[in-house]
Amino acid sequence: MTxxxxxxxxxxxxxxxxxxxRLPGAAGEIEFRRFPDDETYLRVRSDVxxxxxxxxxxxxxxxxxxLPLIYAAATLRDLGAAEVxxxxxxxxxxxxxxxxxxxEAVTSAxxxxxxxxWIDWLVTVDPHLHRRKSLAEIYSVxxxxxxxxxxIAPWIAAEVERPLLIGPDRESEQWVAEVAGxxxxxxxxLDKTRRGDRDVSVSxxxxxxxxxxxxVLVDDIISTARTMxxxxxxxxELGLGAPVCVGVHGVFAGDARAALAGAxxxxxxxxxxIEGPTSRIDVYAAIADRLRAQAPAAG
Ligand code: R5P
Numbered sequence: 242m243t244x245x246x247x248x249x250x251x252x253x254x255x256x257x258x259x260x261x262x263r264l265p266g267a268a269g270e271i272e273f274r275r276f277p278d279d280e281t282y283l284r285v286r287s288d289v290x291x292x293x294x295x296x297x298x299x300x301x302x303x304x305x306x307x308l309p310l311i312y313a314a315a316t317l318r319d320l321g322a323a324e325v326x327x328x329x330x331x332x333x334x335x336x337x338x339x340x341x342x343x344x345e346a347v348t349s350a351x352x353x354x355x356x357x358x359w360i361d362w363l364v365t366v367d368p369h370l371h372r373r374k375s376l377a378e379i380y381s382v383x384x385x386x387x388x389x390x391x392x393i394a395p396w397i398a399a400e401v402e403r404p405l406l407i408g409p410d411r412e413s414e415q416w417v418a419e420v421a422g423x424x425x426x427x428x429x430x431l432d433k434t435r436r437g438d439r440d441v442s443v444s445x446x447x448x449x450x451x452x453x454x455x456x457v458l459v460d461d462i463i464s465t466a467r468t469m470x471x472x473x474x475x476x477x478e479l480g481l482g483a484p485v486c487v488g489v490h491g492v493f494a495g496d497a498r499a500a501l502a503g504a505x506x507x508x509x510x511x512x513x514x515i516e517g518p519t520s521r522i523d524v525y526a527a528i529a530d531r532l533r534a535q536a537p538a539a540g
Contacts, residue, residue, distance in 0.1 A: 243292050245532075248285075248317075250298035250310055255516060256330065256525055257297040263529035269294065273309060281309050283316060290321035295328060295532070296360075301492055301515045303333035303352070314359040324361040328532070330514035330524055331490045332376075335369035336462075353379035364531055366514050366524050367461055367489045371412055385535060387527050389489040389512055390416060394423025396510070396522050397457055401485055405454035407476075409433055409443070409468045417459050427451065433468060441467040445475045455507075456484035463488035463511065466497035470504040483507035491519050 248269035249257035261268045270286035294317040298310050314325045334352035337345070353376070356363070363384040368376060376384035397404050397420065406428035408417030414430045421428035429451075431443040448456075456476055458469050469486050476484060483505050491498075491511030498519070501509055513520035 245293035245295050246287050246289055246322075247295045247297060248287075248313065250296060250306065250313065252516075253297040253299060256299065256328070256513070259523075259525035260295070260297065260328065260529050260532070263526060264532060266295065271313060281312055283309065283312050285313075285316050285320055289317050291323050294322040294325045296325065297328045299331045299515055300329050300333035301331050301490075307355070311356075311359045325359070326362045326364070327356070327360045328364050328528060330366045330512075330528065331492075332363075332365040332368040336371070338372045349373075350379050354381070357381040362535075364528060364535075366512070366528070367416075369461055385531060387524065387531050388419075389514075389522070389524060390419040391423060392512065392522050392524060392527060393459070393487060393489070394420045397424040397426065397485075397487065401455050401457055403454045404457045404485070405429070405448070405451040405481075407431065407445075407456055407458050407472065407484070409458070409460045409472065413460065416461070420459055426457070427454070431472060433471075435468075439465050439467045441471045443468070443471045443475055445472070445479060448476075448479055448481060452480060454481075456481050458484050458486045460488050462490045462492055463497065463501070463509075464492040464494050466493070466501040466504075469501055469506070473501075473504045473506065477505065485510065487511070488519075490514050491517050493517065493519075 245266040246269040247257050247261050247266045248271045251273050272284045274282045276282055317325045334348045337348040357380050362382050366387045367389050404426040406421040406426050408430040410433040417428050429446050433443045435441050458472055485508045486506045488511045509519045510521045511519045512522040512524045
């Protein structure tokens with residue numbers, strides 16, 4: 242099979258370019274615009290017949306991205322692509338993974354079902370697997386996960402003096418311990434209680450022994466940032482210094498980034514699964530490695 246053709250959904254040009262630079266692949270040309278009534282117009286200008294097509298679309302704010310994404314996948318298939326894969330460095334709708342209250346939608350399952358209908362495979366970075374063990378429980382296409390811990394650990398080791406890693410909740414323990422191991426740093430894990438979207442409290446174990454360390458809060462997602470803000474409050478009470486806040490996915494809902502900085506974060510750092518001013522740790526080289534290893538069928 243010939244080399245793949247990589248297409249960027251709007252806003253993903255940098256990520257798609259980074260993949261093209263590292264893959265034996267060509268940049269695909271795809272035009273998106275809105276009709277005057279706000280419906281999507283899309284035209285593929287590259288030849289994809291019998292070729293592997295890769296769509297790059299990170300899914301922060303998925304509701305507006307989903308229709309253009311499935312139109313792109315459907316068009317590529319109509320035009321004869323041998324397969325259509327999706328690189329979604331941030332995978333949306335992973336948090337509503339059960340019915341917490343009567344009548345609620347279990348959107349992680351519904352979104353996975355809808356997306357699986359249009360793509361042949363998926364590559365993502367650290368999806369928020371909380372009550373589910375693997376994406377295979379909800380995605381019916383092969384889904385491959387790139388882990389950010391080996392990318393974050395060297396950044397912490399190089400940039401933070403005497404780091405003490407702090408994980409937000411028991412579910413994060415294994416992951417934070419891996420980052421801590423890679424960075425050669427100690428770690429502690431919090432007990433977190435979330436009462437609402439922006440109402441979070443945490444309890445810290447005794448950290449007095451680590452007063453001469455730099456706290457590094459590590460979480461998979463920074464959304465409202467209330468988890469990290471609550472932790473900073475506890476650290477202050479315990480007399481620890483201003484923490485470095487590290488997230489895999491910098492979702493930053495509303496005023497989250499400013500609120501986190503205002504609460505006393507010494508520094509806020511994320512990967513570039515969602516591009517933004519805090520994106521200092523690259524994931525695309527690792528994604529390209531994964532795609533190369535999995536070619537031609539990225540399952
Ligand atoms: C929850 O289980 C996650 O690991 C994060 O702790 C959570 O998504 C952070 O959300 P927020 O920034 O809104 O507190």
